[in-house]
Amino acid sequence: xxxxTQTPKHLVMGMTxxxxxxxxxxxxxxxxxxxxxKAKKPPExxxxxxxxxxxxxxxxxxxxxxxxxxxxxxxxHLHALQPEDSALYLCASSQAGGQLYGYTFGSxxxxxxx
Amino acid sequence: GENVGLHLPTLSVQExxxxxxxxxxxxxxxxxxxxxxxxxxxxxxxxxxxRSNMDKRQGxxxxxxxxxxxxxxxxxxxxxxxxDSAVYFCAENIQGAQKLVFGQGTRLTINP
Numbered sequence: 001x002x003x004x005t006q007t008p009k010h011l012v013m014g015m016t017x018x019x020x021x022x023x024x025x026x027x028x029x030x031x032x033x034x035x036x037x038k039a040k041k042p043p044e045x046x047x048x049x050x051x052x053x054x055x056x057x058x059x060x061x062x063x064x065x066x067x068x069x070x071x072x073x074x075x076x077h078l079h080a081l082q083p084e085d086s087a088l089y090l091c092a093s094s095q096a097g098g099q100l101y102g103y104t105f106g107s108x109x110x111x112x113x114x
Numbered sequence: 115g116e117n118v119g120l121h122l123p124t125l126s127v128q129e130x131x132x133x134x135x136x137x138x139x140x141x142x143x144x145x146x147x148x149x150x151x152x153x154x155x156x157x158x159x160x161x162x163x164x165r166s167n168m169d170k171r172q173g174x175x176x177x178x179x180x181x182x183x184x185x186x187x188x189x190x191x192x193x194x195x196x197x198d199s200a201v202y203f204c205a206e207n208i209q210g211a212q213k214l215v216f217g218q219g220t221r222l223t224i225n226p
Contacts, residue, residue, distance in 0.1 A: 004157075031212060042203055042216035043158065050212055090157050100207050103148060103214060105157035 002027060004106035006091050012112045015081060021109045023074040023091030029104075031096035032074040034066060037088040037108070049074060050096045081113045126223045133191040137204035137217045142185065144206040148214065149178060149189045151200045158203060161189070191222075199224045 004025045013019045023032065031050045035043035048056035049068040063085075065077040074091055088110055094103040127133045139147065145166040150158035162173045164180050164187075171178050177190040187204050201221045205214040 006157075033213070042219050045213050045215075048212050055212055096212070100146060100212070100214060101163075103205075104160065105150075107157045110155075 002104065004091055004093055004104050006089075006106035006109050008109060009107065010110045010112075012114060013078065013081065014114055015083070017081075018077070018079045020078065021076040021089055021091075021111075023076075023093075023106060024072055025093040025104070026072055027093060027102065027104070028071075029093035029095060029102060030071055031094045031100070032068060033092040033094075034064075034074070034076050035090040035092065035105075037090055043090055043105075047076075078111075081111075083113050086111055086113045123218065124221045124223065126225055127194055128225050129196060130193055133189075133194050133198070133222060135189045135191075135202050135220045135222065137187040137189075137220075139185050139187055139204065139206045139217070140215070141206065141208045142182075143209045145209040146207040147178070147180065147187055148205045148207075149176075149187075150203045150205060150216075151198075152203065152219075153200045161202075194222075194224050196224050196226070198222060 007022045033048050034046040036046055037043045045058050046060045047066040052068045052071055063080050067075040088108045090108045091106045094100040148163045149161040151161050152158045162176050162178050164171045164178045169180050175192045179188045191198055201219045203219045204217040207214055
């Protein structure tokens with residue numbers, strides 16, 4: 001299995017809702033990532049988990065809460081989002097430590113906040 | 115076709131021609147680089163990578179060139195096909211940093 005699977009593919013949520021994005025990989029990668037991508041812009045890193053521990057938080061607002069329950073799963077919990085948070089949310093995984101071989105992205109979740 | 119200016123976000127080439135997409139990276143400590151292709155509505159797809167101890171690497175119809183002196187990376191696509199139409203991003207890994215940093219991207223359009 002050489003894929004990163006993200007669910008759901010599309011999500012519409014209100015500003016008072018709580019929702020979660022899910023990401024799964026079975027490549028044995030021990031580093032997992034969340035990126036945010038606005039239209040016509042490159043992906044921007046949000047969080048990095050290495051060996052199931054949060055290693056990088058790129059000053060992301062607390063309304064985004066990541067979780068890594070095990071080495072194959074990564075969640076992003078969403079609460080009280082703003083319309084400007086609407087974007088494509090991408091999950092990626094890679095080998096951990098040293099050079100990031102095998103850095104693979106999922107297809108993303110298209111999030112719309114209304 | 116070639117995007118000679120690194121501030122040009124689009125590149126149009128004729129089907130069958132070769133394409134050259136350029137990228138300037140920011141950090142001299144970057145030791146690993148990846149080119150990604152992103153089609154509309156999809157996640158970035160790995161094309162080819164190169165380590166900083168190399169200056170050239172070839173794949174199927176693609177070649178990546180690395181010039182560390184001027185911190186420049188290029189992706190050459192041979193005999194472009196309609197399916198090559200996409201946005202192409204370069205990404206760098208700064209040594210010791212557990213993350214990739216992406217360039218602004220270039221939209222490649224293949225004309226029939």
